[in-house]
Amino acid sequence: QVQLQESGPGLVKSSETLSLTCTVSRVSVISTVYFWGWIRQPPGKGLEWIGTTSYSGNTYYNPSLKSRVTISLDTSKNEFSLRLSSVTAADTAVYYCARHMASAAEPPDSWGQGTMVTVSS
Amino acid sequence: QSVLTQPPSVSAAPGHQVTISCSGSGSNIGNNWVSWYQQLPGTAPKLLIFDNNKRPSGIPDRFSGSKSGTSATLGITGLQTGDEADYYCGTWDSSLSAWVFGGGTKLTVL
Numbered sequence: 001q002v003q004l005q006e007s008g009p010g011l012v013k014s015s016e017t018l019s020l021t022c023t024v025s026r027v028s029v030i031s032t033v034y035f036w037g038w039i040r041q042p043p044g045k046g047l048e049w050i051g052t053t054s055y056s057g058n059t060y061y062n063p064s065l066k067s068r069v070t071i072s073l074d075t076s077k078n079e080f081s082l083r084l085s086s087v088t089a090a091d092t093a094v095y096y097c098a099r100h101m102a103s104a105a106e107p108p109d110s111w112g113q114g115t116m117v118t119v120s121s
Numbered sequence: 122q123s124v125l126t127q128p129p130s131v132s133a134a135p136g137h138q139v140t141i142s143c144s145g146s147g148s149n150i151g152n153n154w155v156s157w158y159q160q161l162p163g164t165a166p167k168l169l170i171f172d173n174n175k176r177p178s179g180i181p182d183r184f185s186g187s188k189s190g191t192s193a194t195l196g197i198t199g200l201q202t203g204d205e206a207d208y209y210c211g212t213w214d215s216s217l218s219a220w221v222f223g224g225g226t227k228l229t230v231l
Contacts, residue, residue, distance in 0.1 A: 037220070046123060047158075047166065047209055049220040060218055096165055104220065105213035107156035109177065111165040 002027045004097050004112035012091075014121045018084040021074075022097030022112060029073050029080055030055045035100035036080045037108055038071060040093040048093075052104040053080065060104045087119045124149060125210055125223035132229040138198040141226045143210030145191050149221055153213045155193040157186055160207045160225075169208070170195065200230050 008020035022036070029036060037052035051061040053071045061069050070083040084091060094116050098108035126144040133139040143155065155173050158166040168177055170186035173193065185196045193210055210223040 046225040047211075047222040049211075049222065052220065060220075062219055063217055105153065107154075107168060107171050107211060108220075109168045109171070111167075114165050 006115040123224040124221040127223035148216035
């Protein structure tokens with residue numbers, strides 16, 4: 001059973017870059033069977049997909065965030081990361097990392113517990 | 122504004138059944154599999170239904186899914202107070218090359 005755990009600063013200043021890491025246990029991020037993604041949820045609101053990547057290099061981003069987002073794998077640590085630049089208060093949310101089976105078009109089937117990130121002015 | 126449209130809330134009595142709708146378009150629901158998630162308060166979403174109507178291991182058969190055209194439906198029978206949660210539909214949008222979610226539906230078991 002895969003386990004995912006998000007980590008990173010809980011507070012980021014406006015206009016700076018948000019950086020989060022997802023540590024994956026029990027499966028390898030270099031497996032071509034899996035894709036790895038990020039989803040966020042602003043307080044009291046719904047889910048918003050941020051993007052998904054894979055070891056094969058296929059990466060997809062939410063068109064509304066694409067200019068500010070980078071998702072990458074660190075195979076040496078079995079982790080993947082999220083970088084979101086030029087953050088504003090609208091980026092305040094719980095950020096979840098998740099696994100997709102087989103492709104980015106498959107539903108995220110395993111999720112981390114989430115980490116709250118607040119953007120301060 | 123979500124790409125997929127869900128009712129904000131539904132309610133029903135314990136033991137009864139409820140359905141939650143999810144409406145999209147040809148580029149998402151119309152041509153891709155639909156999934157449903159349950160999010161209990163303060164927890165991460167859990168996959169409830171995938172490929173329109175399949176249940177992951179451990180999900181009781183009280184939960185069911187269906188799809189017709191550009192709409193999908195989640196059904197829950199034998200409602201329990203523990204089913205009170207937010208429910209989200211989701212699917213791939215082929216035009217956007219993006220995963221999209223509905224706005225979520227809050228289920229209240231009265």
